[in-house]
Amino acid sequence: MSKHAAPSHLHRSDARHEAREPFESTAGAPEFNLYALPAPLIRRLQQIALAIFAEETKPFGVTSVQYASLNAIQAFPELDQIQLAGLIAYHRTTIGGVVERLEKTGLINRKVGITGRRARQFLLTGEGEKLPQEIDPVAGRVQDRLLEPLPTDGQVRMRMKGRGLSGL
Numbered sequence: 113m114s115k116h117a118a119p120s121h122l123h124r125s126d127a128r129h130e131a132r133e134p135f136e137s138t139a140g141a142p143e144f145n146l147y148a149l150p151a152p153l154i155r156r157l158q159q160i161a162l163a164i165f166a167e168e169t170k171p172f173g174v175t176s177v178q179y180a181s182l183n184a185i186q187a188f189p190e191l192d193q194i195q196l197a198g199l200i201a202y203h204r205t206t207i208g209g210v211v212e213r214l215e216k217t218g219l220i221n222r223k224v225g226i227t228g229r230r231a232r233q234f235l236l237t238g239e240g241e242k243l244p245q246e247i248d249p250v251a252g253r254v255q256d257r258l259l260e261p262l263p264t265d266g267q268v269r270m271r272m273k274g275r276g277l278s279g280l
Contacts, residue, residue, distance in 0.1 A: 182244045190233040
């Protein structure tokens with residue numbers, strides 16, 4: 113590996129199972145160990161989680177955000193866009209594209225809200241009601257795969273620490 117090249121394991125899909133090495137330093141420069149910092153580790157875990165979710169749910173044709181949206185609308189019918197974004201911790205303007213795609217694929221309907229003509233509330237279609245139930249077992253498998261490298265007690269601790277860090 114050259115002095116300035118990123119470790120080759122960053123480009124392989126099995127990267128999470130390999131030992132991590134710090135970037136090699138140049139003469140006189142301190143070593144930079146990206147994997148000693150919590151933010152890059154959390155970001156990397158998110159990348160892994162999204163990749164596993166995409167792989168497992170590919171036959172269903174929905175993203176993790178669409179799946180979360182369907183579950184939220186199922187749990188709280190007639191949410192509006194701002195409420196939905198808050199519930200799934202997504203940006204309130206970006207969620208517009210998500211619900212637009214869900215509507216185009218026939219998974220949700222929008223109706224004029226009771227709080228104002230501009231606010232649209234979301235309702236699941238028949239297909240939108242079935243899809244989360246079909247994906248739920250697969251989503252469980254995603255969670256299992258994500259935590260698989262940890263021993264059972266480590267999996268429990270990870271869930272607890274994740275709740276603490278996310279404020280949930």
